[in-house]
Each structure stands twice: as structure tokens, then as C-alpha cells.
Amino acid sequence: MHHSQDPKNFTGGYTVSKRIITYAQAINEALRQEMERDSSVFVYGLDVADHKGINGTTSGLAEKFPGRCLSTPLSEEALMGFGLGAAINGLRPVNVHIRVEFLLVAFNQLVNMLASARYGSNGKLSVPIVIRVLIGRGWGQGFQHSKSLQSIFAHIPGLKVIMPATPYDAKGMLIAAIRDDNPVICMEHRFLFWQEGEVPFEPYTVPLGKCSILRSGSDVTIVASSWSCVDALDAAKVLERKHNILAELINVRTIAPFDDATVNQSVRKTGHCIVVDSDWTHCGFSAEVAARVQEDCFGSLRSPVTRIGFAPTHCPTTRPMEDLYYPNAETIIRVTEKKLGLKPADLSDEKFHNYENKFKGPF
Amino acid sequence: MQKDLELELYQSMYRMRAAERAIQQEYPNNQMKTPMHMSIGEEGIVAGICTALKEKAKFYGTYRSHALYLAVTEETDGFFAELYGKVTGPAGGKAGSMHLASPDHNLIMTSAVVGTTIPVAVGGAFREKYMNTDKIAVVFFGDGAVDEGVFWESLNLACLWKLPVLFVCEDNGLAIHTPTSVRRGYDSLGKIARQYNCLVYDSFEQTDVLTIHAMAKKAYAEIQRFRMPALAIIPYYRYLEHVGVNEDFDVGYRSCDEFEQWLAKDPIALLRRRLINQNQENAVVSIEDAVNKQIFISVQKAKDAPFPRPEELYRGVYGE
Ligand SMILES: Cc1ncc(C[n+]2csc(CCOP(=O)(O)OP(=O)(O)O)c2C)c(N)n1
Ligand SMILES: [Mg+2]
Numbered sequence: 001m002h003h004s005q006d007p008k009n010f011t012g013g014y015t016v017s018k019r020i021i022t023y024a025q026a027i028n029e030a031l032r033q034e035m036e037r038d039s040s041v042f043v044y045g046l047d048v049a050d051h052k053g054i055n056g057t058t059s060g061l062a063e064k065f066p067g068r069c070l071s072t073p074l075s076e077e078a079l080m081g082f083g084l085g086a087a088i089n090g091l092r093p094v095n096v097h098i099r100v101e102f103l104l105v106a107f108n109q110l111v112n113m114l115a116s117a118r119y120g121s122n123g124k125l126s127v128p129i130v131i132r133v134l135i136g137r138g139w140g141q142g143f144q145h146s147k148s149l150q151s152i153f154a155h156i157p158g159l160k161v162i163m164p165a166t167p168y169d170a171k172g173m174l175i176a177a178i179r180d181d182n183p184v185i186c187m188e189h190r191f192l193f194w195q196e197g198e199v200p201f202e203p204y205t206v207p208l209g210k211c212s213i214l215r216s217g218s219d220v221t222i223v224a225s226s227w228s229c230v231d232a233l234d235a236a237k238v239l240e241r242k243h244n245i246l247a248e249l250i251n252v253r254t255i256a257p258f259d260d261a262t263v264n265q266s267v268r269k270t271g272h273c274i275v276v277d278s279d280w281t282h283c284g285f286s287a288e289v290a291a292r293v294q295e296d297c298f299g300s301l302r303s304p305v306t307r308i309g310f311a312p313t314h315c316p317t318t319r320p321m322e323d324l325y326y327p328n329a330e331t332i333i334r335v336t337e338k339k340l341g342l343k344p345a346d347l348s349d350e351k352f353h354n355y356e357n358k359f360k361g362p363f
Numbered sequence: 364m365q366k367d368l369e370l371e372l373y374q375s376m377y378r379m380r381a382a383e384r385a386i387q388q389e390y391p392n393n394q395m396k397t398p399m400h401m402s403i404g405e406e407g408i409v410a411g412i413c414t415a416l417k418e419k420a421k422f423y424g425t426y427r428s429h430a431l432y433l434a435v436t437e438e439t440d441g442f443f444a445e446l447y448g449k450v451t452g453p454a455g456g457k458a459g460s461m462h463l464a465s466p467d468h469n470l471i472m473t474s475a476v477v478g479t480t481i482p483v484a485v486g487g488a489f490r491e492k493y494m495n496t497d498k499i500a501v502v503f504f505g506d507g508a509v510d511e512g513v514f515w516e517s518l519n520l521a522c523l524w525k526l527p528v529l530f531v532c533e534d535n536g537l538a539i540h541t542p543t544s545v546r547r548g549y550d551s552l553g554k555i556a557r558q559y560n561c562l563v564y565d566s567f568e569q570t571d572v573l574t575i576h577a578m579a580k581k582a583y584a585e586i587q588r589f590r591m592p593a594l595a596i597i598p599y600y601r602y603l604e605h606v607g608v609n610e611d612f613d614v615g616y617r618s619c620d621e622f623e624q625w626l627a628k629d630p631i632a633l634l635r636r637r638l639i640n641q642n643q644e645n646a647v648v649s650i651e652d653a654v655n656k657q658i659f660i661s662v663q664k665a666k667d668a669p670f671p672r673p674e675e676l677y678r679g680v681y682g683e
Binding site for chain 2: 046047050051052071072073076077078101102105139140141142143144145311312314316317318319321322325360
């Protein structure tokens, strides 16, 4: 393993050898290091080997690992079945989709074949595949390029569904997913690609099925997934500054299996729970969280669980309506104020994260 | 007659090119918040086919929908309004560039998921046969869509049930940046298609609009006469990047030389030269002036038009 040439950063230690990189770089590094470590790991999908390299996440792999980073024909269903065939015969494929909508084309293989292959073989078949899928929004992506659908995948037994929200998680969870013997769907919100954070050089794993606490607090629990963590963190900072409210912010990280214990423990402490999920609420992951919280924390709840998600409609292209479709940091602040009986704060000078202008195409 | 046709085709293609030049100018102002898949280079295909089959066909297409929309509707007010997300667009701003359509004009659907409108067109063709009309379905798609199973399933179905559909593969040799050479395990789509019970038109070397127009007329007649579907495979060159309004010869996946060879047979320039040689200069210039004026006005109107009202967000999810 080569460390950075920068002597300031080179410590040789495990956890201290960190530097700031982007989420996209963290994914690229995880893939590179796993391909170095294990020759059975290979990457394939539409355009993974072109000059754009899926927003840089697959850049350099085709050159460094000949025959192991393959651009494919546009044949999603066949290529999902192909991944199953490779996996049950001992390889560790990483299949990439630039939109969840395109993964839907492969839904038959994914749900009818991959998800149940282990069960149906009484454990004789193992399906160590990672399906990376980009989700996202912005610049008029519209109804066929902006869905999330994590609850649909999480509904299926046998599939693991992860949504890393920080560069640290992106690298550690992707490595854990590659080493996992089950199909893991890794959903990456495109806006996160530009998020920066401390990431160790060395390979490490972040266990799948564990939430993390992004911020501790005692007044209200905010449970967030994916890009919603960024909105929620912005909101939590404002809530503290303007209202002296300390929100405990839980980064869900894994949708299936869901670590409800961490959430329930927090809600028992705060008595209030808000779930912010980058998806629709009806039959969504946020509904699942609400159900688990009321089952486990009924006596501790001081208000009903509140869910925040996309508007229950299709994502329109035109900007003013797209703005209404998506919740944001302000939505979270307003919901919290209402829940706790606070007067709405003046937010006119607040600046919240948004990377829209970095991204004007669907790719 | 021939002269009128040539002028009509020139107007159709010039409208497409001029509208997209206007997009290239306006897009950097960040008011058209919709991803642009530009048609520049394919005008001859769409203009030829849509002009030939006006009133005789219902059309389906892809996210590369600008030229198709303009060819079928021959209007630019709604076109620009939709790109600006305004309520005066054909989808009231909900659709944007990737889903431009106008069922009122028989442009039924366009879609941003590759291959998805191909079976829809086959279903539309089934309706025409079922109702015993003289209309056909025409579906435009790229070479990338041919990689998808659904293309082959749809072709088989149309051949089996002898449905009146014209499949048009607009072959620019690229799916985003990936050339057919690394996506196809066979040499010739046309050769394979000849094993199916369908008509195949694949002898094109350029996008000469008159040739394509004549092909479409012939295809319509043969589809009706032989009661079978048809597949046209028409090569063209995508002048710009896959998505966006710029050239991308600097990034290295294709060469500028190739572009220059295609530019030498640009369908709009070719037809213009031909018309000028026939002493049609005045007619050509007046078409250009009128189109430019029309586009200028449409852009202004689109900018001035209101955005949809908030309650539109939920309207149209279900039928009332
Ligand atoms: C099912 C599906 N897979 C992948 C994509 C991403 N994608 C969008 S356009 C495109 C290339 C399509 O190429 P082609 O059909 O030749 O059309 P062209 O863009 O060249 O007109 C791809 C892969 C998609 N939209 N739908
Ligand atoms: Mg193509």
C-alpha cells in the first residue's frame, strides 16, 4: 500500500493518517484499494471506463486494472443476471448504475434471482455483489431522473441497502459492502460527491447495519438518510443558534438491515422524533422508522413522530415546482419549531448547502 | 411541387438549427434549468421523415427530442416555454427538454430512459391495425437502445403481429461516449433485421433530407402494402457533447477530423446550396428571416410567461 507522498500527512499510523478528500474520491479510493487487495473484485456498468469515470468515482481503474473495469452495452437486465453468475461462481462484481431509474430495468433479475439465490439454494450459493446506484436531483432532472426508491429495495429480503452520507462512510461502507457475501445496494446521492471530509488512507470498514450519531443533543431526535443528513446538519446548527435547541442527529447509513436500537435509544432520551428521508413518505423508509419508534418508545414519546420527504407527486422539471417538491434545511427547522412550540426564526441570512450549479446534466 | 417540398424541408431543418443555436446562446444564463440533449446533426433524419408522414403517423421519441418536437409541431412558442419551465409549454413546464411532446400534434411521448418508447409505439401501432386506420407509428431511438432486450422483443412482436410501425434507429455510433465497437458482438444490425419479417432501409451514408424523405414515403407505402413493420437505420454525426450545449472534441474520445467530414455533408448546408443553385436565394433568405424572427419572439414570450402555480405540483398524478 502506498501512502501519500506528502510527509506532513504521512504518519504510518492507521487512524491518524487522514486527509481531507471528497466523497467521490473516497469511493474511487475504496474501489482501487479493494481491487488491489482482491483480484476477484471487478467493476462493470455503462460508461464506467470513459473519461468522466462516473463523476470520477471509477477514474483510473480501467488503466490500472486491465480487464477489470468494463464499460458495457445498454443491457441492464442481462448485466444484472451476469453479475449473479459471476458472483455465485466466485467473483466479486461491482455493478454501477448512474440512475436508479436504469436499475429498475434490472429489477426482475435483482428481485427474482439475486435476492433469493442464497435462500433457494439452502445457503449453497453466495452472492457477493455490490450494486452502486447514483440518485440525485437538480437542474430539472424531472420525473425519470430523480427518484430514490430505497424503500422498494429495502422491502426485499436478502438485499442490503446502504446510503453513505459522508466521505468517511462512503469509503468504509463501500469496502464493507465489497467484502460482504450478500447483494448490497449502495445508493449515492450525487450532491454528496462534492462533500469533503477526513478519510484515512488505509483501507477500513464501517460496519453495515449501524447508524452513526452526527451530533448529540437532548431536545429532539432527527433521523436522516443520505443527502438529508446535510440538510439536517444545517438545520441543527441553526436550531442551536437561534433557539438553543440541541437536536440529536442520527445518520441512518443503512436502510436494510436497519439499526433501530440506536434510534430508539435517542428517542427515549429526547421524547421527539423527526425522520427526514430523501424519498417519498407513503410506504417509505420514514414510515418504517415511525412504526419502529412507536412500537419501542411509545411511553417516552412527547409528540407523534413527524416524517419529512418528497411531495407525494412526480418530480416536475420547472424550478418553482421543483423547489416545492423537495424538503430542505428550512423545512426541517420549521417542522422542529412547530413540534416544540417555538416561534419561527428569521432565516433570511442563512446559507444552506446546495451543489446544483456543479451539475447540469443527467450524468 | 418539388421546389415547394425542398423549401418546406429547408424551413423545417433551419428551424431546428436556429432554435438550438438560440439555446446555445441562452443556456449559459441559467434560466433554462433542464438538461439539454441537442439534436444538431440529426436534423435531416427527423425533418425528412416527419415531413413525409405528417397526418399519416403518430410519433414517439427519446430525450433527444428537440428536432422531433419542432418537426412535428412546426411551432416554437411552446417549445421555448417548456425549456424555460413556463406554464405555456406543452407540458406546462413539468416535462422540460427530456420529455418534449405534444399529443395534440401526434407527437405522443418522448422518454429519458433508453428504449422505453419502442414497445409503446408497437402498442400504438396495434391500435391503428385494430381500428383499421391508415396511420402508422413511427419511433425514433438511438443505436444505444438497440443494446436493450426491449428493442428486440418489440421488433419481434411487431413482425409477428404484422403491425404498422416504422422503427427509426438514429445511429450516431455512440451511447454517451461509448462507441458501438465496444458494445456490439455483431457486425450489422441491418443484416440481422433481414432475418425478421420486416422491411429494412439501411443504405444511407449521410443525412440527405431528400433521400430520407423519399425513403419515408416508400416505407409508408410498403408497410401498408406488405402489412409488415419496417426498420430504418440512418447514420449521423452528433456535433455536440452527449448532454449540454458545447462541443467536446478536446476530451479525446473522438476526433475532430471525423466531424469535419460530416460537416462537409451537413444536410442544411447541402440543401441551401442546392436551392441557391436553383435561383431560390430570395425564398431561402425570407424563410431564414421569418424563422429567426419567430424564434426571437418565442424566446421573449417564454421569458415573459408565468411559472406554473403551486397547486400544479399535484395536478395530473391521477385522472380526476
Ligand atoms: C435504461 C437506461 N440506461 C442508461 C441510461 C443512461 N443513458 C442516457 S442516454 C444514453 C446513451 C444512449 O445512446 P443512444 O441510444 O445511442 O442515443 P443517443 O444519445 O446517441 O441519441 C445512456 C446510456 C438511460 N437513460 N436509460
Ligand atoms: Mg447513439
